[in-house]
Amino acid sequence: MPGLYLHIPFCRQACTYCDFHFSTSKDRTVVLDTMELELIRRSKEVGDGRVSTIYFGGGTPSLLEPGRIAAFIQQAHDLFRVERDAEVTLEANPDDITAERLAAWKAGGITRISLGTQSFRDDRLKWMARAHDAQHALASIGLIAKAGFASWTIDLIYGLPEMTLAEWDEQLTIALDHGMPHLSAYCLTVEAKTALAHQVKKGSVHMPEDDAQSAQFDRLMERMDAAGLDHYEISNFGKTGHYSRHNTSYWEGVPYVGIGPSAHSFDGTTRRWNVANNAGYAKALQEGSTYWESETLSPAQRTNERLMTGLRTAKGVELARLEVDALRINSSAFQRHVSNGSMHVAEGRLVLSRAGRHFADRIASDLFVTDDDR
Template identity: 40%
Template structure:
């Protein structure tokens, strides 16, 4: 089973923390969609198994009309074997989710929504230049449910400007009342070069301290678990049977094909990434030139990928699989590198699995780097 990711690099406005590639100028919209469809035809041999998930990400895919999304989906159906019960997700901005649009999405078989809420506090939303309001977020979830969507995820961000621990608790509690199936929650990152990073450099915003950040994460995990969510990945929580099948496929190292500017693909042997810029992507697709870079994965690369994706899941690293796939040398490297973190309570061994503890999650990037193998 495989997955397909479609990258839609347009946003109506830029959020001040975001360093993803997306443009607010939609003049290349039609050209881009034509090129996405061309790429789908060009890549039809990349996957030789059934496709069980399709994910429209971005950017803001909900800026596309249902007709535009349908054109893309029809091209996928014409070139790949899509499972009858495939999970088809659309990332959406709350402002875009009108009843009429949602009805049209249902008709084209989109069956999962990932709504970028980020916060239910208007001051906090304004501080990061989100284009929707708290009221719009609540309405979007309600209208989606009323229009038959029963697989809804929302995103929240903790550690926002204007947010203290008490306010974060309110955000989490509000999410629990929404009767949704999935929640993704990320700590705010001050990415270099973004407007928010510049404000931080000038002292106009102050990042939350580590202690508050850890308390926010602890509250999130505790509250989600108490409300029937399973904490299945560092940043992801799902009601039973509602884990994101698409993201789980990444963590299980299944084949995925990424379509569109900057999209990544992986098939267990190599990974490749498409050129970032819309103009160059379209030009290369139209002129029949190579539009991606590719690297063949060594055993060491595969081990490093395995460590990274496994540690992000709450199951952790399966030692049996590690030994079988990568041999004694890398198994011993992993155990030895993990020792210090096991001793300070950031990692724990449970049966035959090595996993992050809740305290370890906050420094997971550093731990993952230490466990990687560099020859």
């Protein structure tokens, strides 16, 4: 069980595009206390209890007092065998960053900060309904860079309505000028039931053409390559030694335990997801009733998950580890994507080319297998 994920389901306000589970309630104590209870219960269920990464995601974990984060980390140490060099990441928003809080997080055991920057432009941040402005974004990066964490990363969003290549270039230049060792860059997508989905539906927002988003992705790859950041996953770029160990475990299909409302867990064969409702989660856990749903994956489902996540990584998918032979079964889709230059096999691994990275999810689903294929 190398990964431990804690979902902090609270945010200051709802961002336009977001479909994660969170509440804007300031009444947080009951849920946080219940998460401590869940940590105790889950520690008794898992195998050897070794933990090599801890990740505070959300929601907005940086909304919590640093002492509460430190208490969760201490509890993890008390209940699991947390490795001495464990990576401990905190997702933080720029409006929560001060030198004092950074020092407190570091003293409490955080080793890596993941900053939800998203943009360096006030008009874009306002449109996204983010709680911070461009000044916050820049100032917080300056403070994080000086705070002495083992690593840190920022998030940026591209593919915004009417975003030009020049605007995206400018965003990347600002980021690179601040010397970040890692970048997560996400193309804006319209998720169901978000404010953005409503705006698109009523016609007040028009999403850009695929060509514009694709050109921005190309520029992203060029700029990161020139700056010496490896493109190790479709949306992630890092200098050597700064790749996200926690997220890499997800992409490699390693088991993890998720704590908190909506958190997912995986033990190698079964996926489990907690109820995405703060009150329902707390009530069920305190009453000792079931607060999750689960699904045991068939060999074909496990193979398809490996294809979907592994193909997104620079290392690709190790074909010998697939439980269903994707190469043999889907020979026509396989051959098509090899012959058009989207992917190739190198040292037993199926790897996407730079061109193929534009269509990673589509290529993976073309290769999907069924249990009848075994």
